[in-house]
Amino acid sequence: MDYFLELFFGGLTRGSIYALIALGYTMVYGIIELINFAHGEIYMIGAFTALIVAGVCSLLGLNLISILILAIIISMFYSAAYGYTVEKIAYKPLRNAPRLSPLISAIGMSIFLQNYVLLAQTSDFVPFPSLIPEFEFMEPVAHIMGSSELVIIVVTAIAMVILSLFIKFTKIGKAMRATAQDRKMALLCGVNVDRVISVTFIIGSALAALGGVLIASHIGQINFYIGFIAGIKAFTAAVLGGIGSIPGAVLGGLVLGWTESFATGYVSSDYEDVFAFCLLVIILIFRPAGILGRTNTQKV
Amino acid sequence: MGKLWKVLSLVCVSVFLSVSMLWAAETLKFGVAGAHSGDLASYGLPSVNAAELVVQKYNAKGGLLGKQIEVIKGDDQCKPELATNVATKMVSDGAVVVLGHICSGATKAALPIYKEAKIVVMSPSATNPPLTQSGDYPNFFRTIASDDAQGKLAAEFIIENLKLKKVAIIHDKGDYGKGYATYVKQFIEEMGGAKVVLFEGVTPGAVDYSAVVQKVKQSGAEVVVFGGYHPEASKIVTTMRKKRMKIPFVSDDGVKDDTFIKVAGKYAEGVYATGPKDVSANPLYKQAEEEHRKAYGTAPGVFFFNAYAAAQCMLNAIEKAGSTKYEDIVKVLRTEYVETPLGKIRFDEKGDAEGVGFSVYQVQNGKFVELSK
The missing domain is CATH 3.40.50.2300 (Response regulator)
Structure with missing residues (x-):
C-alpha cells in the first residue's frame, strides 16, 4: 500500500507541474488557436529568474520562506513580461497570416530564447537552492511525500482555483471567454481583443514561471534546455485533456503524471514515455478532441 | 618555353x-x-x-x-x-x-x-x-582500458569492498550509460555472490525521477549503480536522499565531474564513481x-x-x-x-x-x- 501511495503522490506532483505549464498552452490555443512553442522556454526563464533572485536574497540574509515568496513573485512578473513581449514581437504581426506562419514564428522564438539563455547564462547545469523548507510535521511521511511535493500540490491547486474564479467572475475573464468563442463577434461587441490576448499570455507565462520555480527547487538543478522536455510533456497533457479547455489541461496533466508514475512503478521505467503516448493515442482515437474537449463543427 | x-x-x-x-x-x-x-x-x-x-x-x-x-x-x-x-x-x-x-x-x-x-x-x-x-x-x-574495464571495476568494488548482495542498476538508455550498466550486470552475474534485483533505463531530462527511486526502494536493493552522465545522476541521488534512502550510489566517469558535486551539493557526499587513474x-x-x-x-x-x-x-x-x-x-x-x-x-x-x-x-x-x- 505504501508503494502505491508513493507512486500516487509522485505522479500527482509531476502531474501538477505538467498542469501548470499546460494551462498556458491551452489558454493561448483556446483564444488564438496557436500552439505557443516558446511556452516551455518561459518556464525555463522563470526558473532562471528565481535562481538569480534567490542568490541576491540569500546575500541579503532573508529567511527561506520570504526568499521563496519573493522568488516566485518576481519570476512570475518577469516571465509574464517575457510572454507579453514574445506575443507582441512574434505573434501579433502575424495575426492575420496563414496559421502555419505564427507556428513557425513560435518555434523560432523557442530556439531564440533557449540560445539566449545559453549565451547569457551558461550551457552547464547549475544548482538550484531548495527554497522549500522541510516541514517538521512531514517527517513521519517523508519517505512517501516530501515537503516540496506537498507545497507543489497545494500551490498548484490554489493557482487553479484562483484562475477558474478569475475566468468565471471578472470582466476580463468574461472577455476572454467571449474571444475564445468567436474572436470577430467579440470584437464587434466592443471587446478589446488585443488586450485580451495580451492578458492571456501574461497569465499563462506567470503560471509557467510558478511551475518553473517549484520544480527547480524540488529537483535542485536547471539548465537552458529544461523547457523543451517539460514543454513537450505539458503540451501532451493539454492535448490529452482537450486543448482549449482549462479543466481539461489540469485533468490531462494529472492523468499524464499518474500514467508515467504507475508505468514506471509497476512495469518499467524504460517504457515510461511509451505508456504516456500510448494513452494519448488511445484517448484521441475515442475522443478526438481530448477528454474534456468539445468538437466544434465548422460551419461553412 | x-x-x-x-x-x-x-x-x-x-x-x-x-x-x-x-x-x-x-x-x-x-x-x-x-x-x-x-x-x-x-x-x-x-x-x-x-x-x-x-x-x-x-x-x-x-x-x-x-x-x-x-x-x-x-x-x-x-x-x-x-x-x-x-x-x-x-x-x-x-x-x-x-x-x-x-x-x-x-x-x-x-x-x-x-x-x-x-x-x-x-x-x-x-x-x-x-x-x-x-x-x-x-x-x-x-x-x-577497454570499455568493460569500468564495469568490471564497479562490480568488483561492490562485491569485494562494499560486500553488498543486492544491486539495483539504472541507466540513461544511451550507448555509454547502457553499455556501462550492461557490463556491470554481466560481471556481477559472472562473479556471483551478489544479485541484480533491478535493471532499468530512465529518460534523460525527465521532470523528476521519484517513481524510479521508489522502485529501487521497493526492490530492496542495498546499492544503486547508475550508468550515464551527471545531470541525471545528481537528480537521482538528490531524490534518493530526500526520500531518506541512504544506500551507496556507484557510478561511472560520466559522473566523475566537478559539476556533479556542484549541482548535487551536500547530497553528493559519499557517492562513488569510477574514473581513469590520475596520472597527472x-x-x-x-x-x-x-x-x-x-x-x-x-x-x-x-x-x-x-x-x-x-x-x-x-x-x-x-x-x-x-x-x-x-x-x-x-x-x-x-x-x-x-x-x-x-x-x-x-x-x-x-x-x-x-x-x-x-x-x-x-x-x-x-x-x-x-x-x-
Missing part, C-alpha cells in the same frame, strides 16, 4: 621521387594510422604529434638499430572501408609497427591485414572489448605535455598520452629486441616494463596494457578522492 618548364619540372619531380625512395630504403618506418581529417580528426591528430615527438627523441640519439626512424601517416577518417586501404598501404610501404587505428570500427577492419603481414599494431584509443579479448588478433595491443602527477606526463607545448604551442589533445606511451612501448620493444621481427617485438612487449606518461606498463597475453585503467573515487568533503585499492 612552356614545354621546357614542363620537362624541367618533371625531371625535378622524378629526381625528388628517386631521392626520397633511396632515403626510404634506409629508414625504419613507423606507421601512424587513424583519423587525420574529417569530423573525428581531433581524435587522431594528437597521436601523430605524439609519434613525431617520440620519434624525434630517438632520432636525436642516432635512431634505432642504426637507422633513422621515419613516421608514415595513413588517414582512415575513422571509416572502416578507408582503414583497410590504409592498412594495405602501410604493409606495402614496409611499416615495421603501426600506431593506430583510432576508432574501434576502423581498427577492427584493418587488423586482419596487419595480422596477415605480421605487423604489430597498437591503438591509443580503440576501446571495444573483443578487439583484445576475442584472442583473434595476437598482433594487437592497446594503451587504453607523473613527471613523465608533465614532461610529455611540456614537449608538446614547446613543439606545437598548444596543450595536447585527447589520447595524446596514450599514443605517446604506445609509441614509446613499440620503439622500446624494437630496441630491446634488436630486430624488427614480429615475434621478437611481441615478446618484449609482453615482458618488459616501460616507463610512460601513463605509468609503468607492459602488456598481458591478450594485448591490454597492465597498469592502465580506472580507479574508484569517492566524494569526500566536496571533492573526488581516489580510493586506493
Whole structure:
C-alpha cells in the first residue's frame, strides 16, 4: 500500500507541474488557436529568474520562506513580461497570416530564447537552492511525500482555483471567454481583443514561471534546455485533456503524471514515455478532441 | 618555353621521387594510422604529434638499430572501408609497427591485414572489448582500458569492498550509460555472490525521477549503480536522499565531474564513481605535455598520452629486441616494463596494457578522492 501511495503522490506532483505549464498552452490555443512553442522556454526563464533572485536574497540574509515568496513573485512578473513581449514581437504581426506562419514564428522564438539563455547564462547545469523548507510535521511521511511535493500540490491547486474564479467572475475573464468563442463577434461587441490576448499570455507565462520555480527547487538543478522536455510533456497533457479547455489541461496533466508514475512503478521505467503516448493515442482515437474537449463543427 | 618548364619540372619531380625512395630504403618506418581529417580528426591528430615527438627523441640519439626512424601517416577518417586501404598501404610501404587505428570500427577492419603481414599494431584509443579479448588478433595491443574495464571495476568494488548482495542498476538508455550498466550486470552475474534485483533505463531530462527511486526502494536493493552522465545522476541521488534512502550510489566517469558535486551539493557526499587513474602527477606526463607545448604551442589533445606511451612501448620493444621481427617485438612487449606518461606498463597475453585503467573515487568533503585499492 505504501508503494502505491508513493507512486500516487509522485505522479500527482509531476502531474501538477505538467498542469501548470499546460494551462498556458491551452489558454493561448483556446483564444488564438496557436500552439505557443516558446511556452516551455518561459518556464525555463522563470526558473532562471528565481535562481538569480534567490542568490541576491540569500546575500541579503532573508529567511527561506520570504526568499521563496519573493522568488516566485518576481519570476512570475518577469516571465509574464517575457510572454507579453514574445506575443507582441512574434505573434501579433502575424495575426492575420496563414496559421502555419505564427507556428513557425513560435518555434523560432523557442530556439531564440533557449540560445539566449545559453549565451547569457551558461550551457552547464547549475544548482538550484531548495527554497522549500522541510516541514517538521512531514517527517513521519517523508519517505512517501516530501515537503516540496506537498507545497507543489497545494500551490498548484490554489493557482487553479484562483484562475477558474478569475475566468468565471471578472470582466476580463468574461472577455476572454467571449474571444475564445468567436474572436470577430467579440470584437464587434466592443471587446478589446488585443488586450485580451495580451492578458492571456501574461497569465499563462506567470503560471509557467510558478511551475518553473517549484520544480527547480524540488529537483535542485536547471539548465537552458529544461523547457523543451517539460514543454513537450505539458503540451501532451493539454492535448490529452482537450486543448482549449482549462479543466481539461489540469485533468490531462494529472492523468499524464499518474500514467508515467504507475508505468514506471509497476512495469518499467524504460517504457515510461511509451505508456504516456500510448494513452494519448488511445484517448484521441475515442475522443478526438481530448477528454474534456468539445468538437466544434465548422460551419461553412 | 612552356614545354621546357614542363620537362624541367618533371625531371625535378622524378629526381625528388628517386631521392626520397633511396632515403626510404634506409629508414625504419613507423606507421601512424587513424583519423587525420574529417569530423573525428581531433581524435587522431594528437597521436601523430605524439609519434613525431617520440620519434624525434630517438632520432636525436642516432635512431634505432642504426637507422633513422621515419613516421608514415595513413588517414582512415575513422571509416572502416578507408582503414583497410590504409592498412594495405602501410604493409606495402614496409611499416615495421603501426600506431593506430583510432576508432574501434576502423581498427577492427584493418587488423586482419596487419595480422596477415605480421605487423604489430597498437591503438591509443580503440576501446571495444573483443578487439583484445576475442584472442583473434595476437598482433594487437592497446594503451587504453577497454570499455568493460569500468564495469568490471564497479562490480568488483561492490562485491569485494562494499560486500553488498543486492544491486539495483539504472541507466540513461544511451550507448555509454547502457553499455556501462550492461557490463556491470554481466560481471556481477559472472562473479556471483551478489544479485541484480533491478535493471532499468530512465529518460534523460525527465521532470523528476521519484517513481524510479521508489522502485529501487521497493526492490530492496542495498546499492544503486547508475550508468550515464551527471545531470541525471545528481537528480537521482538528490531524490534518493530526500526520500531518506541512504544506500551507496556507484557510478561511472560520466559522473566523475566537478559539476556533479556542484549541482548535487551536500547530497553528493559519499557517492562513488569510477574514473581513469590520475596520472597527472607523473613527471613523465608533465614532461610529455611540456614537449608538446614547446613543439606545437598548444596543450595536447585527447589520447595524446596514450599514443605517446604506445609509441614509446613499440620503439622500446624494437630496441630491446634488436630486430624488427614480429615475434621478437611481441615478446618484449609482453615482458618488459616501460616507463610512460601513463605509468609503468607492459602488456598481458591478450594485448591490454597492465597498469592502465580506472580507479574508484569517492566524494569526500566536496571533492573526488581516489580510493586506493
